[in-house]
C-alpha cells in the first residue's frame with residue numbers, strides 16, 4: 218500500500234491474550250470490508266488465536282485481558298521489554314474489566330466454591346498498567362475495530378490518534394435514542410467516553426461505562442442527578458464497578 | 470521397533486484460549502499423551518453471586534467473546550425458568566435468528582479461518598489472502614453477513630445488548646430483515662463452493678467410539694432448550710443437567726472434566742448431528758451425504774464437516790424465520806417479569822456444544838448460587854482421551870516424526886473448535 222509513491226514500513230504487530238474472553242481479539246478479525254487491507258497493512262509477528270507462526274521481533278504489542286496469575290506478570294514483563302509500543306486493548310486490559318468483580322470476593326472461598334479441594338492458582342485481578350507502563354489504551358468491551366485501525370494509521374503514517382473526549386450521551390442523541398433516564402433507568406452515558414456509538418442504550422439498557430471516563434466528567438452534578446432520580450448508592454456503585462473503569466472516583 | 474517421539478506444544482495456536490499437548494513415546498511405549506488446559510481461572514460462578522437478574526445476562530456474555538449470544542441467551546433462559554416467565558412468540562423467533570447468526574459466524578470462523586490453513590499447509594489464514602483469494606473473499610463475505618445479522622437482531626454481535634429476561638428489546642425493521650434474507654439466499658452459492666472445497670480435503674482416518682451429548686430435537690433440529698440425550702441412550706430433562714454432565718476437577722487442568730456412561734463424552738456440531746440428523750433441513754442433509762457424514766460418526770475430525778452442514782441448515786432456517794416474522798408483523802417482544810425466589814436452568818446449543826446455566830435466586834431477584842457447564846469443559850476430557858488413542862493408532866510407525874505427530878494432534882484438538890478460555894470461566 219503506497220502513499221505518495223512511498224512504501225511505508227509495515228508495523229510489526231504481535232497480539233497477546235491474558236485473562237479475558239478473547240472477544241477483543243476476535244474484533245481484529247471482524248470488520249470484514251477492510252480485513253484483507255488491515256492484514257496487508259501490518260506484519261503479524263505473533264497472534265496465537267489466528268496463526269501458528271510466531272516471533273519475538275515486533276514493534277507493537279496489542280495486549281488483551283487482565284492479569285490474574287503470577288505467570289502472567291512474568292509474561293507481560295517480557296513483552297514490555299520486546300515492544301516499542303504497548304497497547305492495552307479493551308476494558309479487561311485497560312481497567313481489569315468484568316474480571317475485577319472477582320476482587321470483591323475472598324479468593325480462598327471462591328476457589329473452594331469452584332474447585333473444591335483442588336484449588337487453582339489465582340491472584341487479585343489487575344489492569345495491564347498496574348504491572349507495566351502502557352503507551353496507548355483503547356477501551357471498550359469489546360474494543361471497536363475502527364479505533365484499532367486508526368491506531369495502525371497513527372503508527373504507519375503518524376496520523377493523529379485520538380479517542381473522543383465527549384461522553385456517550387452525544388452519540389446516543391445522534392442515534393435518536395430515547396434517554397434511559399426518561400424511561401426510569403440508570404445510565405452512565407453522561408460520564409463515559411464515547412466512541413462505541415452507544416449500542417447499549419439503543420438496546421434498552423443504560424450504559425455500563427465499559428469505555429471508562431470521558432475527559433473531565435462532571436461527577437458531582439451527575440451524582441446529584443442520579444440521586445434526584447431516586448437511584449441508590451448501591452445501584453450506582455454496581456454500575457461504576459461493573460467494568461472496573463471508574464476507579465478514579467468514589468461516591469461519598 | 471525403537472520408536473521415540475516427543476511433542477511438547479505450549480499454548481496451541483489457532484484455538485481460543487490456552488492449552489498444551491504433551492506426548493512422550495519411548496522405545497515404542499507411550500509414556501505420556503496429554504491435553505491439558507492451563508487457562509487462568511476467572512471465577513464467573515462466584516462473580517455472578519449477588520448480581521441482580523437484570524445484570525446476569527450481561528455478565529454471563531463475557532464468559533466468551535465468540536459465543537456471547539449463546540451465553541446471554543442461556544443465562545436469561547435460566548432466569549426465566551426460575552421466575553416462571555414465558556416469553557412472547559416473536560421473541561422466541563428473534564432469539565433463534567440471533568442464535569443462528571452466531572452459529573454461522575462461529576462455524577465460518579472456525580472452518581475457514583482457523584482449521585482450513587492446515588489443509589493448505591499454511592500457518593494461518595494470512596498467506597491465503599494471496600494464494601486463495603477466492604476462498605478468503607467467501608470467508609469474509611459469509612462471516613460479515615452473519616455478523617450483520619447478529620448486529621441487527623442482538624444490537625451487537627460480541628456481547629449482545631438486546632436480550633433481557635422476558636424477551637428481546639428491539640424489533641428489527643422489516644426492510645433490514647428482507648435485505649439480509651436476500652443476501653442469505655445468495656450466500657448459499659458461497660457455502661456450496663466451501664462444501665466443494667471440503668470434498669477435496671482428506672481427513673485423517675481415525676475413529677474412537679464416543680458418547681455424544683446434545684439437546685434432543687422434537688420437530689426441529691435443536692438449538693434453544695428442550696430435553697437432553699446421549700448417543701448411549703441416556704435421557705434427562707433440561708433441569709436435570711447435573712446427572713448428565715457430572716463435572717469433576719482434574720489436578721492438571723484448570724478446566725473441569727465431565728463424564729457420563731464412559732470415561733468422557735463429546736458435545737458440539739458432530740454430537741448434535743449424530744443425535745438429531747433426521748431433523749436437518751433437507752438441503753443440509755444433502756450436503757452431509759455429499760461429504761460422507763453419516764450418523765453415528767465417531768471420527769472427531771468430521772466435526773468440521775458437521776459444522777459446515779449446520780451452516781447450510783441455519784441459513785435455510787433463517788430464510789424461513791424471516792418470512793414468518795415479516796408475515797406475522799410486529800408483535801409483542803417482552804413479557805412482564807416479576808422476580809421471585811427459586812431455581813432455574815437454561816440449556817442452549819452453543820456453536821461448540823451444549824451449554825448450561827443454573828441460578829438460584831433470592832426473593833429480591835439476586836443470585837445466590839450460579840453454576841455454568843460450558844461446551845469445551847465437557848469436551849476437554851474427551852480430547853485428552855482422543856489424543857491417547859490417536860497416538861496409539863498413528864505413532865507406532867517408522868514414518869512418524871515429531872513434527873507430523875504434532876500437526877496431527879494439533880489438528881485433532883482444533884477439530885473440536887475448542888474454546889478454552891470459555892471452558893475455564
Ligand code: SF4
Pocket residue numbers: 237238239240241242281282306307308309310314315357358359360531534
Ligand atoms: S474487554 Fe470485554 S470483549 Fe474484550 S476481552 Fe475483556 S470481556 Fe472480552
Ligand code: SF4
Pocket residue numbers: 357358385406409410413414415416417418423424425426427428429
Ligand atoms: S453504551 Fe456504555 S457500556 Fe455500552 S458500549 Fe458504549 S460505553 Fe460501553
Ligand SMILES: [Fe+2]
Pocket residue numbers: 514840841842843894
Ligand atoms: Fe462451571
